[in-house]
Amino acid sequence: MSMDLTRRQLLQWASIVGAFSALTANPALGQLMRAPRLIPWRNWSGGQSCLPAARLAPKNLDELTAAIRQAQGKIRPVGSAHSFSALVPTDGTLLSLSYFTGLLDHDPKTLQAEFAAGTPMSRMGVPLKGVGQALQNMADIDYQTLAGAIATSTHGTGTTFQSYSAHVCGMQLVTANGEVLDCDSQRHPEVFNAARVSLGALGVATKIRLQNRPAYRLRERQWIARTEELLEDLDKNTRENQHWEMLVVTHSDYALSIALNETSDPATPPIPPEEEGGNEFVTLIEKLDKYGSDFPDLRRTLLNSLRHLASFDDRVGDSFDIYSNVRTVRFNEMEYSVPAEHGPACLREILKLIQDKDLRTWFPIEYRYVKADDIPLSMFEGRDSCSISVHQHYQMDHHNFFAAVEPIFWKYNGRPHWGKLHTLNAKNLQPLYPRWREFVDVRQALDPSGRFLNAHLASILGVN
């Protein structure tokens, strides 16, 4: 390869080398060039991102309070990044509680246990079992941290079971001015009530005390049935099963029905890893969508015929093992909770829309029930609810699909899951929450300058 350079090229190279030398000779610029580059933060699905100026993981309470006092700009606590909504993004400071983990204390008489707030839900079951306790209910994934799950009123299913937040009986918060606040029903009760579902807008939770129950095993039973039949049998399914939900296969007439009930039966042998969580089924219907979406009638026929290929063995194990599933396919999600009695009508309308408009989606719709609670900003405040979740593969655009479905949720007076995608702001949300003012007043008192608010939180809480 010839390296002959013209005089003009030589002069250009010389000027570049000269400029680079001048830059590196400048101490400030040299330091800047040697500094580690800023790393973007993204949530689990990759749909939310930001470029924070600082990413901090304090190792203890003193470091945490110092970090909050000294932080420049906005501060957002972050757990496992599993929220789909924009609760976390900030160009200020991201605060991780990854060093605040583990079981801290427990009481065998009251069956209460205190965990460090950054503990992943996936690491609570074993230590709790070790002290004879278990969570009263769990969601079907356990990737979240305890603080993140509490902050967003995360939940499992069961008409007589409330969200994680409803089982909180005490917590420690570090507020915007670095003050450490221990609260429960006796100490700072107004803060405690609000902090049980706080969106991380009141401060950083460091310790959370939960009301648990004795450790138990669950039996999981699954079967496929026509979605309409399952809806007609709702009363029976929810009455006869402690935890019942269904995963409705879109563009088909069928759903997977899942029932969990407490049992004293011995545990069944572990299932092969590749069969855990139904991920192979998700992969299959993804492929059917890829190759069959141009032929909707054929796709429906194929999807409907899958029921002939599937069968299920019951599974028995520790509650925390049976509740949770591994999710190997990432997605974005929108979930609304509607009054329980409106659940069937709301789901039927969504399914009709997907079929009529042949909306591009293939992820199953999750249909669950949650009992009412008394937390000001809980989606379940004051009403038994049916939670309906629609999903879209993380590489597929979700905007058109979610935009088409969301008005149906509004029609049924739905409240959006705080950690999932929605388009509401404070003007729309306030009428849905009779105790809205209680939360807003506590937030204003604890963080008047909005240090814990990012743009999304300012929008949904109506703070200028």
Added chain:
Amino acid sequence: MRAIPLTLLLALSMTLCGCDEKSAPSATTRNATPSDPALAQIYVNSCQLCHANPAANAPLTGDRQAWEPRIRQGADTLLDHAINGYNGMPPMGQCVECTEEQFLQLIGFMADQPLPE
């Protein structure tokens, strides 16, 4: 989902997605943790949930065969996948505070082999 009829479903699924057989390290190997306590804490909090769980479909810790083709892509690509996410791998592997150096150390530990320069 399981039982014999499901093998047909799985066979169809495998055909459609072109999956192939995977080797798996022993439980002892995949349950190992880094010798550096700070790195071990990050690994346990962030990586272990998927990379020590065969059901997660992630390359398992100590499974050199599974890591081999990934390592061949080079440190920059691996770092990009760790930070920005890739297929089932969530962005940052859920370690919000990790530095680029720590990501590379964790990848090297899980792959049980040095990363190319």
